[in-house]
Amino acid sequence: MIALFIVINRTELFENLIDKFHENGIYSATIFDSIGMASTYQTESMLTSFRGMLNKFRPFNKTILMLLPTEEEVEKAKNCVREVMGDLERENIGIMFTMPVTSFEGIRRIDS
Numbered sequence: 001m002i003a004l005f006i007v008i009n010r011t012e013l014f015e016n017l018i019d020k021f022h023e024n025g026i027y028s029a030t031i032f033d034s035i036g037m038a039s040t041y042q043t044e045s046m047l048t049s050f051r052g053m054l055n056k057f058r059p060f061n062k063t064i065l066m067l068l069p070t071e072e073e074v075e076k077a078k079n080c081v082r083e084v085m086g087d088l089e090r091e092n093i094g095i096m097f098t099m100p101v102t103s104f105e106g107i108r109r110i111d112s
Helices: 011-023 046-055 071-085
Strands: 002-008 030-035 060-068 094-100
Touching: 002 011, 002 071, 011 060, 011 071, 060 071, 071 094
Parallel strands: none
Antiparallel strands: 002 060, 002 094, 030 060
């Protein structure tokens, strides 16, 4: 089992991403609102003030956590993210990363 974390800064694309997951047979995830640490800094520097102005209208992110059974499923989900979000290497788009899950309880897989 592999945990895929996706943090979306471009929340206006969130619904499109959920639709893309469904189109590709990916139905199970936990989604929560989040906020980046940089958005919480309250200092007087000009750079921080400018950064605050840029983030004023989108201070919150969406974070998606998926537990996927195989590397193939992880790649399918990551490709959905790339299709909708574009190149994550561009600034302030979002991030995704994986972690191995060696133990879990209480998960029931829904087979289609």
